[in-house]
Amino acid sequence: MESGPRYIIQSLAKAVKVIQMYHINHPSARNFYNPLYEKITIYLKDHPVIEYQIDQFIISNRGKAVYKEDEKETSIAFRLFRNGIRNISFISGLSFHELIKFLKIISKISKDEDIALELWEGDFEHINFYVVEEEDEVIDYKVPDFTKMDIDYDAKLREIIARENIDLSIPIKPNLAPDELQTLKNQIAEAEQTSGIPLAITTLISYLNTEKVHEIIDILKELLELCIDNRNFYDAIRIVNKLSEYPDINPVAKFETEPIIIGFKDVINTTHQETFNEFMNFISFFSKKSIPYLVRLMTFAKLKKRLQDLRKAVAYVAQDDPTTLAILLQDQDIDVLVNTIAILGFIKSNETITLLEPLMNHHNAAIRTEIIIVLTELDKAVRIARYLDDDEEIVRIKALQSLTRLKYTVIYYDLLNRIKSKTFRNLDFAEQREYFNCLVANGGHEVITQLRKMLFKWVFFRRKRYSVMRKLSAMALADIGTGHVLDMLRRGAKRRNKSISSACEMALRKK
Amino acid sequence: MSIHKFGTDIIALLYALVKAVQVYDLNNDVVQTAAKKIVYSLKTLLNIYSSVQLVRYMDYVFFNKQRLRFEIDGYASLQFIHDKLKTLGIKSLSFLPGIDKEEMIIFASIFKKKKEEFTNGYSSSGFKRILVEFSTEEDEVPDFLREGERIKRTYFKALKVTRNLMQNLWMNQPIDVKSSRRIIYNLIDSLTQDEFGLLTLTAIKNLDDYTYNHSLNVGILSLALGQRIGLSKKSLAKLGSAGILHDIGKVALPKELIYKSERLTNEEWELLKKHSDYGIKEIVKARGLDETGLISMTIAYQHHWNYNGSGYPIHNKNESPILFSRIVRICDSYDAMTTPRMYQVVPYLPHFALRVMWKLRNVWFDPLLTKVFIQLLGLYPIGSCLELNNGEIALVIRQNQGYSEQPIVKIILDKDEKKVDGKVIDLSMNSGIKVIKPIYAQKYGVNPATYFM
Numbered sequence A: 001m002e003s004g005p006r007y008i009i010q011s012l013a014k015a016v017k018v019i020q021m022y023h024i025n026h027p028s029a030r031n032f033y034n035p036l037y038e039k040i041t042i043y044l045k046d047h048p049v050i051e052y053q054i055d056q057f058i059i060s061n062r063g064k065a066v067y068k069e070d071e072k073e074t075s076i077a078f079r080l081f082r083n084g085i086r087n088i089s090f091i092s093g094l095s096f097h098e099l100i101k102f103l104k105i106i107s108k109i110s111k112d113e114d115i116a117l118e119l120w121e122g123d124f125e126h127i128n129f130y131v132v133e134e135e136d137e138v139i140d141y142k143v144p145d146f147t148k149m150d151i152d153y154d155a156k157l158r159e160i161i162a163r164e165n166i167d168l169s170i171p172i173k174p175n176l177a178p179d180e181l182q183t184l185k186n187q188i189a190e191a192e193q194t195s196g197i198p199l200a201i202t203t204l205i206s207y208l209n210t211e212k213v214h215e216i217i218d219i220l221k222e223l224l225e226l227c228i229d230n231r232n233f234y235d236a237i238r239i240v241n242k243l244s245e246y247p248d249i250n251p252v253a254k255f256e257t258e259p260i261i262i263g264f265k266d267v268i269n270t271t272h273q274e275t276f277n278e279f280m281n282f283i284s285f286f287s288k289k290s291i292p293y294l295v296r297l298m299t300f301a302k303l304k305k306r307l308q309d310l311r312k313a314v315a316y317v318a319q320d321d322p323t324t325l326a327i328l329l330q331d332q333d334i335d336v337l338v339n340t341i342a343i344l345g346f347i348k349s350n351e352t353i354t355l356l357e358p359l360m361n362h363h364n365a366a367i368r369t370e371i372i373i374v375l376t377e378l379d380k381a382v383r384i385a386r387y388l389d390d391d392e393e394i395v396r397i398k399a400l401q402s403l404t405r406l407k408y409t410v411i412y413y414d415l416l417n418r419i420k421s422k423t424f425r426n427l428d429f430a431e432q433r434e435y436f437n438c439l440v441a442n443g444g445h446e447v448i449t450q451l452r453k454m455l456f457k458w459v460f461f462r463r464k465r466y467s468v469m470r471k472l473s474a475m476a477l478a479d480i481g482t483g484h485v486l487d488m489l490r491r492g493a494k495r496r497n498k499s500i501s502s503a504c505e506m507a508l509r510k511k
Numbered sequence B: 001m002s003i004h005k006f007g008t009d010i011i012a013l014l015y016a017l018v019k020a021v022q023v024y025d026l027n028n029d030v031v032q033t034a035a036k037k038i039v040y041s042l043k044t045l046l047n048i049y050s051s052v053q054l055v056r057y058m059d060y061v062f063f064n065k066q067r068l069r070f071e072i073d074g075y076a077s078l079q080f081i082h083d084k085l086k087t088l089g090i091k092s093l094s095f096l097p098g099i100d101k102e103e104m105i106i107f108a109s110i111f112k113k114k115k116e117e118f119t120n121g122y123s124s125s126g127f128k129r130i131l132v133e134f135s136t137e138e139d140e141v142p143d144f145l146r147e148g149e150r151i152k153r154t155y156f157k158a159l160k161v162t163r164n165l166m167q168n169l170w171m172n173q174p175i176d177v178k179s180s181r182r183i184i185y186n187l188i189d190s191l192t193q194d195e196f197g198l199l200t201l202t203a204i205k206n207l208d209d210y211t212y213n214h215s216l217n218v219g220i221l222s223l224a225l226g227q228r229i230g231l232s233k234k235s236l237a238k239l240g241s242a243g244i245l246h247d248i249g250k251v252a253l254p255k256e257l258i259y260k261s262e263r264l265t266n267e268e269w270e271l272l273k274k275h276s277d278y279g280i281k282e283i284v285k286a287r288g289l290d291e292t293g294l295i296s297m298t299i300a301y302q303h304h305w306n307y308n309g310s311g312y313p314i315h316n317k318n319e320s321p322i323l324f325s326r327i328v329r330i331c332d333s334y335d336a337m338t339t340p341r342m343y344q345v346v347p348y349l350p351h352f353a354l355r356v357m358w359k360l361r362n363v364w365f366d367p368l369l370t371k372v373f374i375q376l377l378g379l380y381p382i383g384s385c386l387e388l389n390n391g392e393i394a395l396v397i398r399q400n401q402g403y404s405e406q407p408i409v410k411i412i413l414d415k416d417e418k419k420v421d422g423k424v425i426d427l428s429m430n431s432g433i434k435v436i437k438p439i440y441a442q443k444y445g446v447n448p449a450t451y452f453m
């Protein structure tokens, strides 16, 4: 009988004692309620329900006392009894979560705790209980006074029947047809899902549509805070949209503080994309004042895509006015600088260049790279070309990629010269490859002739180093990929010169 | 599973078995399977309870002291078993440990018969595990129904809480939110025990206390209707609170207007209509922005919206009131029509109020909810005074589920209009006695409240 009703209630009493002593999450408490849950579950496998009757100091099951404790302070019987609870049953299907919630409630020590009320509001699915009201309060009630009045009741009745045009012969059949029953059930299922906040918002907005009332606006503002706390940006936007109709009200001003905005870092990394999207909509209501905090918030973003979205949103907040970002360009934090520059990239303004000027040769490569991205957005190829001589390879590659994208044909001969220079051979293959990409992008027809020359060039002593140039040329030709060019490569693959044939083969394979 | 669920299951299984023996031979598989099922369930229950007992009292069926409620669907089986118990004159039916399939089948085969055959069959078959107790002329009210006192206490406590809440709001005094939260659960518990106990009390109208009485009555009627359509306890708690709070906006209006005894002028009427709007801010004061408060706001705002899009405050026609608002709309109108007011000393009789509502279903009221509401109250709700075809005057004291035109009545005036402590008659059982029409009890100087309190 180790898992019977007696054992269960005794373990429950012990668990309550330990929870009161420590805390529900304390390991000692866990040592009590984990096995308790197991015992209950085992018992409920064979029995649909365990039912306990509560007396002042005694708890019984099926008429037998299974718990007795006379000490008021420690007796769970007394604690429940005092709160009017006369009966508790655990029903098969009880979840661990429910048991914990139940233990938490009945372990509360304070004398003002209303255990019955909390149990009611706990809305347990597998714990039933029965409560009686305390009898100590005097409630007097009596039959309402009745004085016979001098009224012609029959005349009144006729008057009502006439006024309402009631036809007593009409039968009333209140039965629901099957389809009506189904309709009603669907409506009930929907009503059970109703959630207070969205409903109240609809109502309050509907009210404001008829009349502007300050108290209603205040309630909406309070709900807005609730929504923000709950990360419910969808409903928050509904409120903000409505309140924005009033020129004297700025519903979001309250949230444009550093602590609140930095507090959104959980949102920008949320696993729930919808929440993030709604958050983006929400910050579009922010003013320029929020920009410095939003830029700082960006530094917490873990996903590149989200970071880009945030930057775009801030660009929107800046309303295409880059000057609002000027102050941030003096920041010492590299992340802040990078983000600010990136945002400027989304604001296509001529002032941007002037603002970025002092940072063009910033010692940090990340910043120079970001500037190239902005310059690309602004189509400033001449500026970008300057970075071909940058000290950092990553910056140079970025510049080459940008020039590839922009199609800056003026640079073609410059590129060709650089490729043919001796120093070119000292570059990494990745950068060399970008040079060829850039050459192809900006080269027109003439480039094929140049590449063919480099690929098939006759070199004395079969200089090994030159094979890299053949490879790069062959790959560039393969990228161009027209039928004529591919034929050329196929022929090249059959050449006796090993370095030529292998370059061609490789390029064709990669194709 | 709750006791209630066990009970409705047993009723459904018994129904299935009796239906089976009506159609098939006792050895037929259908009968055998139906019997096996109910015996299995009974055995499971007999593991927990020492016996399983069905008791009928008036239109109630109790399963191990828990009343089984009629709900909008699946009440065919409860209706059938109830009617069967009634016509066979059975007061209680107990199943004891050791019950087996054979005994169950034999019982079902006589249970399907007429009263006399059943009585003879039962005494000659020597049942050991199925005990029948027959009704007598004056059956006592079962112990567990003597909850009347408790229900009255709950009602009047709720009235006190409602009055305190409204008066405190009126006078800008602090609100005791806890007791108004708590009272809702007491009301729900009472209603689960015995919905008609509370419904009877809503029929006692108190002229002096109209606003509070009305608020509470709308709360109780809404809870009863909500329970009947099968809302969860959680939803009921919100609906009940909202019902009580539906007119709370009136505390923002001058008291003289609320208690004015003459007909209202047009301007006054327009001002009174503002109570729907004012309800919102008063609910925030009374309740805060918890789920119940938020939902109550909407219900207070929508409780004068009609089903067809009309009503006040004016709103977009395609914005329809939520289900809870439609429930409160019905209960509010019914209670308002049937309650005497300073300027309407003679209210509508409940029956006529229901007829008006029936006419206005689809126009003002949700037609489906109107039907369920009438099922719940019956066509002659408790407290109605009826003229019978034998010349006697009777008071409706109970509903008969499924027989909305044939309630249980108590004779209060004889043929000579002399007050008598008359018999209780179930009009659905007595084919000779019929309702002529409902009348005002006051005409005879009768105060129905005295019969209920």
Ligand SMILES: [Fe+2]
Binding pocket: B246, B247, B275, B303, B304, B332
């Ligand atoms: Fe109202």
Ligand SMILES: [Fe+2]
Binding pocket: B214, B218, B246, B247, B332, B336
């Ligand atoms: Fe009302």
